Amino acid sequence: xxxxxxxxxxxxxxxxxxxxxxxxxxxxxxxxxPVLLVFLSVILxxxxxxxxxxxxxxxxxxxxxxxxxIYAFVRNDLARDVIGHDFMRFVPYLFTLFTFVLTNxxxxxxxxxxxxxxSHVGFPYVLALFSFFVFHYVGIRxxxxxxxxxxxxxxxxxxxxxxxxxxxxxxxTFFLVRPLTLSLRLFANMFAGHLLLLVFIMGGEYMLHxxxxxxxxxxxxxxxxxxxxxxxxxxxxxxxAYIFTLLTALYIAGALADxx
Amino acid sequence: xRTFNFAAEGEKINPLIPHTAExxxxxxxxxxLFLVLRKAVVPMFExxxxxxxxxxxxxxxxxxxxxxxxxxxxxxxxEQLSSAQGEAARLRDEARVQGAAILEELRTxxxxxxNRITAAAHASIEAERQQAVTSLRNEVGALAVELASKIVGxxxxxxxxxxxxxxxxxxDLEKSK
Numbered sequence: 001x002x003x004x005x006x007x008x009x010x011x012x013x014x015x016x017x018x019x020x021x022x023x024x025x026x027x028x029x030x031x032x033x034p035v036l037l038v039f040l041s042v043i044l045x046x047x048x049x050x051x052x053x054x055x056x057x058x059x060x061x062x063x064x065x066x067x068x069x070i071y072a073f074v075r076n077d078l079a080r081d082v083i084g085h086d087f088m089r090f091v092p093y094l095f096t097l098f099t100f101v102l103t104n105x106x107x108x109x110x111x112x113x114x115x116x117x118x119s120h121v122g123f124p125y126v127l128a129l130f131s132f133f134v135f136h137y138v139g140i141r142x143x144x145x146x147x148x149x150x151x152x153x154x155x156x157x158x159x160x161x162x163x164x165x166x167x168x169x170x171x172x173t174f175f176l177v178r179p180l181t182l183s184l185r186l187f188a189n190m191f192a193g194h195l196l197l198l199v200f201i202m203g204g205e206y207m208l209h210x211x212x213x214x215x216x217x218x219x220x221x222x223x224x225x226x227x228x229x230x231x232x233x234x235x236x237x238x239x240x241a242y243i244f245t246l247l248t249a250l251y252i253a254g255a256l257a258d259x260x
Numbered sequence: 261x262r263t264f265n266f267a268a269e270g271e272k273i274n275p276l277i278p279h280t281a282e283x284x285x286x287x288x289x290x291x292x293l294f295l296v297l298r299k300a301v302v303p304m305f306e307x308x309x310x311x312x313x314x315x316x317x318x319x320x321x322x323x324x325x326x327x328x329x330x331x332x333x334x335x336x337x338x339e340q341l342s343s344a345q346g347e348a349a350r351l352r353d354e355a356r357v358q359g360a361a362i363l364e365e366l367r368t369x370x371x372x373x374x375n376r377i378t379a380a381a382h383a384s385i386e387a388e389r390q391q392a393v394t395s396l397r398n399e400v401g402a403l404a405v406e407l408a409s410k411i412v413g414x415x416x417x418x419x420x421x422x423x424x425x426x427x428x429x430x431x432d433l434e435k436s437k
Contacts (some may be wrong), residue, residue: 008263016273016274016275017273019273020273021277022423027407029281030279030281030285032279032281035281035282035285038289039285039291040286040396041290041293042289042292042293045293045297045299046282046292046293046296049296049297049301050296050300050301053300053304053305053308054304055307056304056305056307056308056311057312058308058312058315060308064308066304067301068308069287071301071302071305071306072309075305088306091302092294092297092298092302093294094401095297095301095302096290096293096294096297099297100289100293101292120278120279120282121275121276121277121278122278122279122280122281122282122283122285122286123279123286125283125286126282126286126290127286127290128345130290141406162261182326184276187275187276191275221322248393
């Protein structure tokens with residue numbers, strides 16, 4: 001899948017082209033590896049949580065406890081602590097967001113899958129768009145369209161002269177910066193992380209195949225560093241899933257609050 | 261939006277431009293997952309949480325109820341105990357009073373009996389004395405008559421006369437006393 005970049009002319013570093021994988025079947029253009037991985041994540045996450053939640057026992061089994069712990073983390077530490085009162089409405093959305101992003105991120109270091117679907121910007125765009133609609137919808141429902149927009153454009157409790165500066169910033173923040181940063185943060189982290197792993201693993205491979213002995217000797221260092229970075233990537237993948245969900249919760253909380 | 265005419269070697273691809281298919285797939289996949297989790301997972305976990313809270317709070321409530329019951333029972337026992345003690349004291353006092361009354365009654369009865377016996381003894385002694393006096397009187401009379409007849413030599417056989425003489429004699433004796 002990833003064409004190895006060693007030819008006679010020396011090492012060709014991995015580039016953005018390495019993320020553009022060809023279709024799995026020649027004649028089904030849309031069915032690429034990330035698309036497959038995204039569907040796989042839906043199946044895996046659904047199966048895991050449906051099976052672990054099926055009994056809903058007071059004394060949980062190990063499986064139920066595992067599923068419950070993740071759910072409780074999103075429910076209590078993200079939804080309840082950030083949104084507060086009336087948080088239960090948003091738990092299903094935040095829970096889906098967290099598990100979906102987390103699973104697709106972790107696919108980046110799962111052997112044989114080894115591709116973070118979120119490094120394809122289309123998926124983070126969609127998720128950020130959903131979050132964008134959710135928090136604006138919540139704010140409009142809560143405060144009415146007019147008051148909601150007015151509070152965004154003209155933040156209450158600010159001297160009038162400041163509006164010249166503040167109003168464009170606030171409008172840009174709410175309608176452009178938030179969805180963009182939400183999606184690009186996730187995308188860039190996954191993209192860069194995967195690229196980093198590619199550099200060290202493919203670099204090691206290149207060095208191993210090189211005719212010089214010195215290069216062969218140093219190849220294991222490159223692989224070792226690649227493995228160390230894999231652990232680091234795991235941390236980043238979890239963190240990004242957490243941040244995406246946390247920020248969405250914060251935006252919802254902000255839209256629900258009476259004053260921004 | 262970029263479609264799937266793949267970049268030729270060397271051509272740079274802008275990674276910030278999404279595939280249309282990925283937008284659609286992402287939306288569908290996320291929505292699917294959302295529906296599944298909302299329908300089958302969130303309510304079940306919430307149910308488990310609620311049941312757990314219920315179980316814990318129920319346990320605490322039950323324990324509190326048991327403690328309350330125990331305290332009430334203890335108070336009841338204490339009350340019963342003190343009332344029993346009071347009852348016992350009352351009974352003891354009553355018994356003492358009754359005992360004293362019985363003793364007094366018995367003493368009175370014994371005294372009466374003693375008096376009665378004493379009186380009877382007196383009466384019987386008096387009767388016996390009377391009898392003795394009578395018989396003595398007869399005997400003394402007879403002896404005296406005998407003595408007199410011996411002295412006088414004249415037999416006073418007639419009983420009636422004899423008696424009269426004796427009576428007179430004794431009366432004289434008594435008078436002269």
